[in-house]
Amino acid sequence: METEAAKSIAMALVVGLGVIGPGLGIGLIVGRALEAMGRNPEASGKIQAMMFVGIAFAEALAIFALVVGFIIKYT
Numbered sequence: 001m002e003t004e005a006a007k008s009i010a011m012a013l014v015v016g017l018g019v020i021g022p023g024l025g026i027g028l029i030v031g032r033a034l035e036a037m038g039r040n041p042e043a044s045g046k047i048q049a050m051m052f053v054g055i056a057f058a059e060a061l062a063i064f065a066l067v068v069g070f071i072i073k074y075t
Helices: 003-039 041-074
Strands: none
């Protein structure tokens, strides 16, 4: 197998597997936040703010996986 082909496959695996966790995490965060807002509508402002913070942290992990994939591919 050529080096470029191996790098492309490695990038696809790193990015693909690195995005699964944050994708599931974001789904759980939003689902639980909607459930909490449904149970306690008065606290929806605080819940929504914390939901966005959690989404930002989870999305940072996905972006990190993408960066690592690009490093693998182009070095």
